[in-house]
Amino acid sequence: MLKIDGLNVSYGSIKALSGVSLEVQQGAIVTLIGANGAGKSTTLRAVSGLVKASGGTVFYEGEDITNSPPHVLVQRGLCHVPEGRMVFSNLTVLENLYMGGYRRKRDAKFKSDLDYVFGIFPRLKERLQQSAGTLSGGEQQMLAIGRALMSSPRCLMLDEPSLGIAPLLVKTIFEKIAEINRDLGITVLLVEQNANLALAASSYGYVLETGTVILHAPSAELRANPQVREAYLGG
Amino acid sequence: MTLTISYQLFLEQFVQQLLNGLFLGSIYALIALGYTMVYGVLRFINFAHGDVFMLGAFSGLYLNKWLAPMLTTLPWPASVALVLVLSMIICGALGIIIEFLAYRPLRDKPKLNVLITAIGVSLFIEYTCQLIFGATQQPFPVLIPKSNIAGIGGLTVTNVQVIVLVTAFALMLGLRFIVMGTRLGLAMRALSLNPTASSLMGVNNGVVISFTFGLGSALAAAGGILYASLYPSIEPFMGITPGLKAFVAAVLGGIGNIPGAALGGLIIGVVETLVAGYSQSLGVPSGYKEGVAFVILILILIFKPSGLLGKVEREKV
Numbered sequence: 001m002l003k004i005d006g007l008n009v010s011y012g013s014i015k016a017l018s019g020v021s022l023e024v025q026q027g028a029i030v031t032l033i034g035a036n037g038a039g040k041s042t043t044l045r046a047v048s049g050l051v052k053a054s055g056g057t058v059f060y061e062g063e064d065i066t067n068s069p070p071h072v073l074v075q076r077g078l079c080h081v082p083e084g085r086m087v088f089s090n091l092t093v094l095e096n097l098y099m100g101g102y103r104r105k106r107d108a109k110f111k112s113d114l115d116y117v118f119g120i121f122p123r124l125k126e127r128l129q130q131s132a133g134t135l136s137g138g139e140q141q142m143l144a145i146g147r148a149l150m151s152s153p154r155c156l157m158l159d160e161p162s163l164g165i166a167p168l169l170v171k172t173i174f175e176k177i178a179e180i181n182r183d184l185g186i187t188v189l190l191v192e193q194n195a196n197l198a199l200a201a202s203s204y205g206y207v208l209e210t211g212t213v214i215l216h217a218p219s220a221e222l223r224a225n226p227q228v229r230e231a232y233l234g235g
Numbered sequence: 236m237t238l239t240i241s242y243q244l245f246l247e248q249f250v251q252q253l254l255n256g257l258f259l260g261s262i263y264a265l266i267a268l269g270y271t272m273v274y275g276v277l278r279f280i281n282f283a284h285g286d287v288f289m290l291g292a293f294s295g296l297y298l299n300k301w302l303a304p305m306l307t308t309l310p311w312p313a314s315v316a317l318v319l320v321l322s323m324i325i326c327g328a329l330g331i332i333i334e335f336l337a338y339r340p341l342r343d344k345p346k347l348n349v350l351i352t353a354i355g356v357s358l359f360i361e362y363t364c365q366l367i368f369g370a371t372q373q374p375f376p377v378l379i380p381k382s383n384i385a386g387i388g389g390l391t392v393t394n395v396q397v398i399v400l401v402t403a404f405a406l407m408l409g410l411r412f413i414v415m416g417t418r419l420g421l422a423m424r425a426l427s428l429n430p431t432a433s434s435l436m437g438v439n440n441g442v443v444i445s446f447t448f449g450l451g452s453a454l455a456a457a458g459g460i461l462y463a464s465l466y467p468s469i470e471p472f473m474g475i476t477p478g479l480k481a482f483v484a485a486v487l488g489g490i491g492n493i494p495g496a497a498l499g500g501l502i503i504g505v506v507e508t509l510v511a512g513y514s515q516s517l518g519v520p521s522g523y524k525e526g527v528a529f530v531i532l533i534l535i536l537i538f539k540p541s542g543l544l545g546k547v548e549r550e551k552v
């Protein structure tokens with residue numbers, strides 16, 4: 001589904017990624033874990049075209065999409081939910097959801113997708129006319145995911161959906177991610193600092209350290225790996 | 236007895252000034268909308284915007300000249316509408332071209348670069364027009380046959396003034412519809428809140444920015460024609476002062492805030508006209524009205540930098 005091959009990204013003279021390679025199989029949930037500043041967000045940003053890759057290739061559904069602009073990729077079903085959620089604060093919840101489906105006709109399928117989002121996040125339905133900036137952090141994360149679903153994606157890249165959210169709500173959100181993956185067959189690339197959660201939710205994992213993948217294995221193996229346990233799972 | 240008469244006179248005069256201020260202010264509002272919309276999507280002040288207002292007046296002049304054989308066969312409201320709409324289209328296209336050639340290549344550069352470029356573009360347009368149209372004042376054709384509308388008491392209001400006001404408000408309502416009621420308008424608002432997120436939603440930001448420039452420039456062009464209908468003498472530098480005042484109006488309303496720009500324009504127009512009207516009683520020369528907008532600018536920057544309707548935006552992280 002998604003294949004990254006030897007990706008290099010620099011911010012000016014700072015080299016953020018050097019030769020990152022990873023692969024996400026169709027229908028899977030794959031996670032990318034790593035410490036602060038490891039380059040997880042940069043990897044997603046390079047895939048979705050928000051930053052320019054200076055080297056390497058990105059394949060999506062078998063086609064080279066390296067450095068394609070984000071608005072083109074959304075239309076092809078590759079959707080990126082950025083770190084910090086980035087909901088449109090002064091727009092209403094409904095307008096945010098409409099923005100998610102910006103490229104789509106408002107047809108019956110659109111309507112049923114909207115209902116699906118309300119089905120998994122009933123809280124959004126209760127707050128349709130509320131401006132997104134006044135939602136709680138957890139609700140904003142629901143909105144960010146719901147908005148992404150409105151683009152009818154085949155592959156979803158989520159950047160730290162647990163960031164700054166109460167543990168109970170984090171659990172709900174991870175359940176919903178699993179549900180989306182199962183029900184809609186959407187492939188998920190999940191970036192997380194919370195390695196425990198991420199490895200539990202995924203089938204395969206990559207560990208990123210200062211811009212390079214140092215380890216990758218099925219998530220269960222990574223959870224058992226002493227090196228990973230010590231560095232990312234708190235011993 | 237004398238007291239009541241002078242009181243009535245005072246009231247009449249005051250209302251008259253208020254009305255005059257509204258007519259002028261509605262034009263400032265049209266220009267201010269362009270500043271604020273462009274600021275919304277690009278976070279910079281397009282100092283060449285006042286010149287598009289001037290180009291609007293000149294395109295009105297020339298369209299009227301070139302299309303004269305056809306226009307004379309039409310009833311005047313149709314010919315006014317035609318000249319207005321064509322000028323708006325021409326200047327809208329010019330606005331899009333200006334953004335594309337001058338500002339787009341600087342998209343990722345510091346905002347100061349773009350700001351200085353805008354000043355350069357402004358001077359370029361002004362002096363190019365001076366070369367083409369000449370530096371002297373030119374009479375603006377009478378698009379609307381003037382007649383006084385019998386007012387209440389001693390008020391004088393001309394049909395031209397009323398048409399200016401009605402047209403300006405109609406255009407503002409049209410803009411409101413585009414911004415609040417269409418997909419492209421939604422994209423404009425989203426882009427102004429977070430361009431990264433809007434591109435991740437599938438918005439081609441470049442297209443929306445072009446559209447915004449086109450819209451703002453078309454409104455400025457309409458402003459130029461309406462202004463020239465009230466003060467029918469035009470020249471290549473006529474955009475500078477109204478442009479600056481409209482910029483102040485946009486800041487007064489809260490830069491980036493669309494209803495704010497409209498409100499700011501009306502306020503500047505009214506205050507300026509009142510100062511001019513009462514300059515004698517205030518003990519200042521009437522020329523001081525030109526400075527009113529800037530006094531307001533200084534006050535607003537000191538006491539409410541976010542403007543009257545501007546919100547302090549905060550993002551939850």
Ligand SMILES: Nc1ncnc2c1ncn2[C@@H]1O[C@H](COP(=O)(O)OP(=O)(O)OP(=O)(O)O)[C@@H](O)[C@H]1O
Nearest residue numbers: 011014016034035036037038039040041042043193
């Ligand atoms: N816009 C930028 N300009 C300069 N350097 C940047 C920029 N964005 C990121 N970096 C640098 O690139 C490196 C990788 O950052 P990135 O945001 O990808 O890390 P991350 O793994 O997502 O971290 P976190 O878990 O804190 O979100 C860091 O060293 C960071 O300082």
Ligand SMILES: [Mg+2]
Nearest residue numbers: 040041042083
């Ligand atoms: Mg990150």
